[in-house]
Amino acid sequence: MATAACKGRVLQAAVTVARACHTAALKTQYDAVVIGGGHNGLVAAAYLQKGGVNTAVLERRHVLGGAAVSEEIIPGFRFSRASYLLSLLRPHIYRDLELKKHGLKVYMRNPYSFTPMLEEGVGGHPPRSLLLGSDLEKNMQEIGKFSKNDAKAYPAFQIHLEKLASAIHPLLDAPPVDIPGVTQGPLRSRMAALKSLRPLIKCGLKLGKNIPDFYELITAPILKILNRWFESEPLRATLATDAVIGAMTSPSNPGSGYVLLHHVMGELEKEKGAWGYVEGGMGGVSQSIANSARAHGAAIFTEHEVEQVLIGPDGSAKGVVLKDGSEVHSKVVLSNATAYITFRRLTPEGSLPPEFAKAVSQIDYTSPVTKINVAVNRLPNFLAAPNTADGKPGPHHQCSIHLNCESVEVLETAYRDATLGHPSTRPMLEMCIPSVLDPTLAPPGCHVISVFTQFTPYWQEGGRPWTEEDREKFANSVFDWIESYAPGFKSSIVGKEVLAPPDLERIFGLTGGNIFHGAMSLDQLYLARPLPAFSDYRSPIKGLYLCGSGCHPGGGVMGSSGWNAAMTVLADLRRR
Structure with missing residues (x-):
């Protein structure tokens, strides 16, 4: 019954969101069109609308948020399906868009980091662990153990x-x-x-x-x-x-x-x-931004996939063509997609300078990440911090739990595995259990677990694509490692979802599966993000802008790319 009740609440919320996204019919003319309802696209739309620019957001999927999304992928369990923690969202965006008023609630974590050791206990004591939080004295005591x-x-x-x-x-x-x-x-x-x-x-x-x-x-x-x-x-x-x-x-x-x-x-x-957990999952961030944008008059639509940017006879962006063939005209177009998707898939061939198109194809989108979402019927019981008899969560359960992180050499070995073309045999794992603080995510006594794993290449050995057998094999390896730290974990699993780099690309539009919309390497930051000479959110096509994490300042649920892009567009429109 608890699972059914939880599922009912989630379905009701989904219906409410769907209705909110379709309160008005899509018009054929707006001042601005934003491609993609990820958090940056929504931030851009909110600020444009606040600035008097009539704006529409067109999202391909049935749910808003891009990678900052909440979905019930296992009945009764609601996950932050991709992005899973909040910290980087810029304070001025938080305030300007009144996100608390529009539904954003965050559960603060303290302590925030737990690293258990995989070692034999000494003198009848559990294995050692490192627990870090905001209390400096306690941190020093913990570190002093080592x-x-x-x-x-x-x-x-x-x-x-x-x-x-x-x-x-x-x-x-x-x-x-x-x-x-x-x-x-x-x-x-x-x-x-x-x-x-x-x-x-x-x-x-x-x-x-x-x-x-x-x-x-x-x-x-x-x-x-x-x-x-x-x-x-x-x-x-x-x-x-x-x-x-x-x-x-x-x-x-x-x-x-x-x-x-x-x-x-x-x-x-x-x-x-x-860092904190968003109530209801990371989709709560995106939904609060969308609510703010709507409150200012922005129109937001899900299940409206853009097929192509519409280019006028003068070579400037004039709107978009949807997958169903319909056109939406606008003065400007902002793309929340990656630079690769924007310029190599959505922009008509021949409308970009060849050298620019070539440079876009050379952006590094290498990803090491496979995200595993797990539903369990009880809390993990770590050898380094045994559960209490009443089964209540301990302080360490609310943390980012670092497994296979006893030494830097373990991380180095995991990385070297992936460079040889196969997933790490002892992967680096960051494990979070947001339902410890947020009761809306799972039925009573049950929990949702996010396992962010590294390192896994986009292609398997020999350049072959991932298969279901590959996903199962890697997931079993990850669960075996968790089991070694928390015996009984495998028997607690109710269901799972394994998202390898190609899955992150296919579902969320993350080219290469890269969560940052492009590697955060020194050659792809600041003046070179996404490309040298094109770091100001504008593109070679007049009226076509980027507003996603592929722009400066980069990845994370920050909102800065959307904010900066909106300010650039507003300035350009004022000069017209």
Whole structure:
């Protein structure tokens, strides 16, 4: 009965969302059309509509959110099917769009990181583990179990990292420097373009004497940085996971330091670096943004797939053609899709400069991720932190649980496996159980579990595609590893979904399965995201813009790409 009741609530919510998406008929003319109802597309639509631009959002799937989506994929269990944690959403977007008023509720996690060891207990005690949260004294006690020196160094490391991360914030809320504007054209226009340097100058002033440290962090292997600060393997490996998560890289590769910075620069409920679970799953973020956009008058439609961008005789974007052949005309078009999908699939052949089209085809979309969503009928019981007799969740159950993260070498080996063309035999696992804090996700006593796994290549050995047998084999390997940390886990499984890189591409439109809409490598950041000379959300086609995570500042449920794109469009429309 509990499962049926849960399913009924989910279905009722789905009906409500569907009705909200179709309260008005699609018109043939808008000021702006946004392709894709991911969170960035919805943010762009909300700000455009607030700015007086009549806007429509056209989403291919039956549900809004893109990768930030909630779906009931196992009866009675509601999952954050792809993206699964919130932290990076920009505070000004949170406030401007009144997302709390429009339904966003977040469960804060504290503690937030749990790394159990796979070792024999000593003297009858459980195996060791590392539990980190917002309490600095407790963190030092936990780290002290492995190294007294590391415990002393950790507070200074946190302060250092926070200084570097906070300095980036001015860069997130503005387009990159307008290099053509600063270097070309009449002096008056060049002087005006100098304003685009302000965020970079603010960043530099915030960094101050830390500029060399910042430069080193974003260019160096994260292992080099961590080795300077710490000596204990569990702490280094735990911190290193945030430097490689979502990226086909290892802690020893240059540039992995920036990925770490990207994951610690967020803020939630005014708490820096905090991460939380969204009530009802990550679709709650997207739905609250959509609700705000609708409240301002935006029209949002699901199950409306765009087939092609409509290009006029003058070579500019004039709207879109839907899969059913109907046309929607507009002054501007914003694409929340990846650059590859936008320019190689949705843009008519021959409408782009050949060198631009070639460059788009060379963007790195390599993905190491297979996401496994699991429904279970009881909480995992970890050897390092045994469950209590009453079966209630412990503090560690609400965390990001890092498995196979005892040492950096384990992560390095997992990465090397994937470079040889096969999934890691001992994969890096980040496991989250959001239903511990959010009771709306599963029937009483049951839980939903997100397992974010690395490293798995897009193609299997020999360049062959994934098969169901491959998915089952990898999932069984992952579950065997979880079982070694939490005996009884496999027998608790009610159902599962395995999303390899090709599945993430097919379902969510993530080219290559890359969760960031393109690798967050140094050659694909800031002035080079998505391409050098095209980092200002505009494209070679007048009136066609990008607004997704493939733009600056990149991936994560941040909203900055949508915000920056909307501000660019509004400025261009004012100049017309």
